[in-house]
Amino acid sequence: MEHKKFEEMLILYSWSELKKEERNEFERHMLGCDSCRNKLEELKKLHDLVTTNITEELDENALFESRQELLAEIRSLNRKKFQFSRIWEYLTTPTSGSLRFAYSLTSVVILFAVGYFMLFKSTDRKGQVTNDIAKVESSITNLEFINSDFEKGEVEIVYDQITPVKVKGNVNDAEIQKVLAQSLIDNENPGVRLKTVSAILSEKGTRTSNMFKEALIKAMMYDDNPGVRKEAMNALCNLQFDDQIRDAMIHVLQNDKNSGLRIQAINCLDVKNDLQKITDPNTINVLKKKMEEDENSYIKLRAKTILTKLES
Amino acid sequence: MQDFSSLSDNDLIIEARNGNNTAFSNLFYRYDKKVFSIAAQYFQSSDDAKDVYQEVFIRVYKGLKKFEFRSEFSTWLFRVTTNVCLTHKAQYKKFQNVSISPDENDESPKIELKSSEENEPDNQLIISETKGKIQSAIDSLAPKQRMAFMLKHIHNYKIREIAKMMKCSEGTVKKYLFIATDKLRLKLKTI
Numbered sequence: 001m002e003h004k005k006f007e008e009m010l011i012l013y014s015w016s017e018l019k020k021e022e023r024n025e026f027e028r029h030m031l032g033c034d035s036c037r038n039k040l041e042e043l044k045k046l047h048d049l050v051t052t053n054i055t056e057e058l059d060e061n062a063l064f065e066s067r068q069e070l071l072a073e074i075r076s077l078n079r080k081k082f083q084f085s086r087i088w089e090y091l092t093t094p095t096s097g098s099l100r101f102a103y104s105l106t107s108v109v110i111l112f113a114v115g116y117f118m119l120f121k122s123t124d125r126k127g128q129v130t131n132d133i134a135k136v137e138s139s140i141t142n143l144e145f146i147n148s149d150f151e152k153g154e155v156e157i158v159y160d161q162i163t164p165v166k167v168k169g170n171v172n173d174a175e176i177q178k179v180l181a182q183s184l185i186d187n188e189n190p191g192v193r194l195k196t197v198s199a200i201l202s203e204k205g206t207r208t209s210n211m212f213k214e215a216l217i218k219a220m221m222y223d224d225n226p227g228v229r230k231e232a233m234n235a236l237c238n239l240q241f242d243d244q245i246r247d248a249m250i251h252v253l254q255n256d257k258n259s260g261l262r263i264q265a266i267n268c269l270d271v272k273n274d275l276q277k278i279t280d281p282n283t284i285n286v287l288k289k290k291m292e293e294d295e296n297s298y299i300k301l302r303a304k305t306i307l308t309k310l311e312s
Numbered sequence: 313m314q315d316f317s318s319l320s321d322n323d324l325i326i327e328a329r330n331g332n333n334t335a336f337s338n339l340f341y342r343y344d345k346k347v348f349s350i351a352a353q354y355f356q357s358s359d360d361a362k363d364v365y366q367e368v369f370i371r372v373y374k375g376l377k378k379f380e381f382r383s384e385f386s387t388w389l390f391r392v393t394t395n396v397c398l399t400h401k402a403q404y405k406k407f408q409n410v411s412i413s414p415d416e417n418d419e420s421p422k423i424e425l426k427s428s429e430e431n432e433p434d435n436q437l438i439i440s441e442t443k444g445k446i447q448s449a450i451d452s453l454a455p456k457q458r459m460a461f462m463l464k465h466i467h468n469y470k471i472r473e474i475a476k477m478m479k480c481s482e483g484t485v486k487k488y489l490f491i492a493t494d495k496l497r498l499k500l501k502t503i
Contacts, residue, residue, distance in 0.1 A: 011490060015464065017471055046497055050450075050465050053443045054353070062358035063348050066365040070340070073370060074333055186333040218337070 003033075010036055014043040064222075064255040072224040075188040078141060143183045145195050150202040155180070171202050174209075181215035184232075190225040197231040201238070213239060217248045226258050233261065237268040246277055250286050259296045266290070266302045270309075279310060321385040329376055336376070340369055343386055346467075347393045353462050354397045356447065367396045383476070390477045394463075398455050442503055449499040453492050460488035461496075 009026045012018050018026060030036050143159035155176060156168040169176045184196040197219070200212045213236070220232035233252065236245050252265040269278055278284075284307070291303035316324060316338035327335030344365065351364035371392055379388065450458060459478065463469045471489070475482045 008490075011493060012486075015471070015489075042497065043493070046493070046500065047465060049442075049500060049503060050446060050496070053439075053446050054450075054466060058345060058349055059352060059358040059361075062352075062362055063345065063365075066348060066362045067341075067344065069362070070366060070369050071337065073366065074336070074373060077370075077373070078331075078333070182332070182334050185337065215334075222337075 003035075006030075006033070006036055007039070010039055011043065014040060014047065060255050061257070064251075065257075067222045068224045071185075071222055075186065078186070079188045141188075143179070143187050143192055143196075145192070145199070148195075148199065150198050153202040155199050155202075159183075171199055177209055177211050181211045184215045184219050190223075190228055193219065193223065193225065193228045194231055197228065197235055201235050213244070217244065221248055221251055221255075226261060229256070229258070229261055230264065233264055233268065237264075237271070241277060243277065243280075246280075246283065250283055253290060253299075254286055259299070262294070262296065262299055263302070266299055266306070270302060270306050278306070284310070322381060325376060325379060325381075325385060328373075336373060339385070340372075343389055344369070347389065350390070350393055350463070350467060351397055353466050354459060355400075356451075360400065364393070364396050364400055367400065368393050371396070387476050391479055394459055394477045395479070398459060445503060446500065449496050452499070453495060457488045457492040457495075460485050461492040464489055 006026060006029050009018060009022060013023065013026050030040070141160045143157055146156050146158060148155040148157070150171075153171040154168075155171055156166070157176075157179065158164060158166045159179070167176065167179065171177070171180070180196050180199055184193055184200070187193050187196070197216070200216065216232045216236050216239075220229050220236060223229050223232065229252075233249075236248065239245060246269070249265045249269050253262050253269070256262055256265070269283075278287075287303045287307050291300055291307060294300050294303070316327075316335060319327070319335075319338075321339060321342070324335045324339040328339060347368055348361055348365050351368075352358055352361035355361060355364070368389070372389060375392075379385070450461065453461060456478065460474055463474045463477065464471070469477070471482050471485050475485045478485065
C-alpha cells in the first residue's frame, strides 16, 4: 500500500509537480527502492523521447496567413455589423404622423441637451479639427477622403462613428493621425487603406510619428491586400531605417508569399546601405536561408550579394 | 491609436470592446503564436491549425463583450483553444486508434522535425521511423488524454494550468496523464 503511494508520486516527481515536502519524502524513499529508481529512469526516457522527436516548431508562413485571414474576417464582421445597425436605424424610424412628431420632439430635446453640454465642456478644442475625435478612434467605419490635398498634408475625411463625422485638418495633427493610423489597420476598403498610406506619406514633420510607423509596419506585414502591403513598404523604405523596420522587412522576406514584395523587402534592406544595422544574427540567418532556399533566383542572388558585402 | 504595448490585457479588452480593432489585434498578437502552436501540435497539420486559429479568435472577438474579468484573458483564450481543438473535425488527418507496427504505419507525420543528425541518410531513416512510431502512439490516445499529454510534455504547462485550460479538475488531468503515460510507455517500449 505504502509503495503504491510512491508509484503515483513517482510520475508527479518526474513532472516536477510535487510540493517540497513530498519531494523530500519521495527522494528519501527512492534511495532504498530500486524499482522506483528504474521506473523514474524509464519515465525520463519517455519524456526525452517525445520532446526530442516532436519539437515545438512554428510554421511561420501558416501563422502569417492566419493573421491575414483573421483581420479580413474581422473587417467583414464589422461591415456586417454596421450594415445591420443602418437597417435597424431605418426600421426604428417612425413613419406615422403622431409618432414622428413624438420622436422629433424627443430628438430636439436630446440634441439641445447635448449641444448645451458640449458648448460648456469643450473649451479646449484644437485648431482646425472640427470634431472632438480624441475619443472616437474606436468603432470608426466607412472612412472616406474628400477634398484632400496630400501635397500640402491637408486632409478632409468623413467617417461613421454612431453618427457621421466630418473632420478637416493637417496630417501632422495628433488627432487626425489617430484616425488615419486606425483606418490603415481597420478600414474594410483596400482603396481607402491605400489612400491612407498616401496621406501618411504627406506628413511633413521632421520625423514620422511612431503611431504611423507602427500602423505602416502592421499593414505591410498583415494586410490581406498586396497593393496595400506594397505601398506600406514603400512608405517604410523612405523612413529612417531602424531595428523595428529591419525586423519588419525580415518578416516580409521570410513569410510573404508574394515574390514581388519579398524582392522589394530585400532591396530595401540593401538600398538602405546601412549595413551596420543588419548584422544581427537573425538577419544573417534569414539571408543565408534565402540565399539557399528562396524559390526566386533574384532573391537568392540579392541575399548572396548582401552577405558578401557584410563579410568584406 | 496609442502605444498599446504598455497596456494590460484588460485595458486592451476594454478598448476592443469599444470597437477598437487595433486594440484587439494587439491583444491577439500577444498570444496567437501559442494558440497556433497548440493547435498545430495537436493536429500535426498547419491547415487544421489555421482553421482552429480562425475559430478561436472569432469566438473570442465575438465573446469579448461577455468577458467578466474573473480570470486572466490568457486562461480564457487557451480554454477556448483546447475546446476548439477537441471539437474540431480534423480535415487532413483522422485521429483513431492507429497501429504502430511498421508495416501499417504508412502515414508519415506531417510535423516538421529537426535534428542535427538529419543529414546522414541512414540516421535520417531511423529518425524518421522513430518519429513515425512516436507520433502514431500519441495519435492513438483518446483526444483529452492526447491534449493533456501535449500540453504537459510539449508545451510544459503545469497540471493546474492544464486543468484551467481543459475546464476540469486537477485530478482529472492527472488521470488523463497517467493513462496516456502508461499507454505510451507500453507502445514505445521497443524504441
